[in-house]
Amino acid sequence: MTRPEQKSPPPADILEAALYAGDLDAAEGFYGALLGLEKLVRAGNRHVFYRVGGTILLIFNPAETVKPPSRAGLPVPPHGARGPGHVCFAATADEITAWRSRLIAAGHPIEADFTWPNGARSLYLRDPAGNSVEFAEPKLWFGEG
Structure with a gap:
């Protein structure tokens, strides 16, 4: 495997990282209440996001993030993980x-x-x-x- 020619510097940091949880209420209880992370937003049963220093921890419900975007103005492709x-x-x-x-x-x-x-x-x-x-x-x- 050949390495592609580097035309820009490598990424300097991780802006966000994601975990997947089917029960966002339980995730909020753990990451928000127990760990004390600052909640930025919760979107129904789709996701809840937290600030961790200079990084954002995204907690997605995997059953919801595999669905196509519902808003044309935010064309985030479906994504997710299992396990x-x-x-x-x-x-x-x-x-x-x-x-x-x-x-x-x-x-x-x-x-x-x-x-x-x-x-x-x-x-x-x-x-x-x-x-x-x-x-x-x-x-x-x-x-x-």
Whole structure:
């Protein structure tokens, strides 16, 4: 496979990322109420969007996003995914410890809590839709900086 000629710089950041959940009320309870993310908008049973720092977390109902757009002025093509996805939130070691306690108290079992070979800690659990949710120290990818 040949690499296409680069005519512009690579993307500098991720503007938005998506997870899929059939029960948006449960998603709101987890991402909004429990995690405390700032909700930007909810569109009925189609989606709910949250601000996470400089990124937007899109939670889509997969049964709705496969449908063609209903508004001609917003020609977003149908899209979606099946099965659990993954999101990782940046957190310090102390924040991970606090999140662990808060999540367990709220009835969310922890799947894994460990330290990577480079010393970064990660905590894993599932959201109500079965998506893998991770809290990790940024040094996982970016070193001690």
